[in-house]
Amino acid sequence: MRTPVRPTSLGLLLGVLAATVGATVYVTAIGYLDLRASSIVGGALLxxxxxxxxxxxxxxxxxxHLGIAVVTALAVWPLWHCQRAAATRWHQLPVWxxxxxxxxxxxxxxASTTLPYSALSASLDGATSRMDGGVSDPLVIAWTRQGALSLATPVFxxxxxxxxxxxxGARRAPEPPMAEVAIEDEPSSR
Incomplete structure (x- = not known):
């Protein structure tokens, strides 16, 4: 039986940092795709x-919507692999x-959005209005807000x-027991 490998402090820190940055990029990417999907439903191309x-x-x-599914799968896969290969609870820190x-x-x-919110409240001349939830944020902040308010994010x-x-490591197969088996030759009948 193998003893569990305890991760190093640097490994934990890098895993947590990568998971934090990855989650932020995920929410921003979902916001971008969700904003494009909302605009297509509304009849505009952005x-x-x-x-x-x-x-x-x-x-x-x-x-x-297919892009949202692919981005979600790409975000979940490394975390799923991290959990599946985990030897201790410390290895699950990136998932948390x-x-x-x-x-x-x-x-x-x-907390920071006035509802009802619509990122697509731009009029035809391109001006946005705070009255109907118009986007007055920088573009990346608008994408992150849209992604955080998207329905795909709570599912994630x-x-x-x-x-x-x-x-x-719940899905890991147990190691097979090692046993020696002696095989005797049958005496030849002559």
Whole structure:
């Protein structure tokens, strides 16, 4: 039986830092994709800087929703791998850090946003209005706010909670017992 490997302080710090940055990038990417999906449902096409490029026919934002699913899978996979390979509860610290960061971003967005909120309140001339929830934040802050208010983000936190509460290495197969077996030759019958 192997003894559990205790992680180093530097390893824990780097894991927590990577999970915190990863969760922030995840929320921002979800915000960008969610904003594009909302604009397509509203009949507008947005450029990278958030300005309206053209008015388009109404359609379902299938590609953007598929992008949200792919980004979520890419964010969950390393944390799932971290939990699955965990030998002790210390190895799960990055999962807890990602969940805490995402919850903090959700709390920030809910506390600092006047509801009803719509990031797509720009009029045709490009001016935004604070009366109808217009975006007056820098673009990355607007994407992060939109991502924190997106419905995909609480689902991500729920998946992280399940990962964090699971036993470390729960799906790992037990090591097979090592036993020696003696095989005797049968006497030849002559």
């Amino acid at each position: 450029s990278w800087d958030g300005s309206t490029v053209s008015v388009a026919r109404l359609r379902a934002p299938v590609v953007d 850090a990602a969940a805490a960061t995402t919850l903090a971003l959700i709390a920030w967005a809910v 936190v729920g998946v992280l909670a399940v990962l964090a509460l699971a036993r470390p």
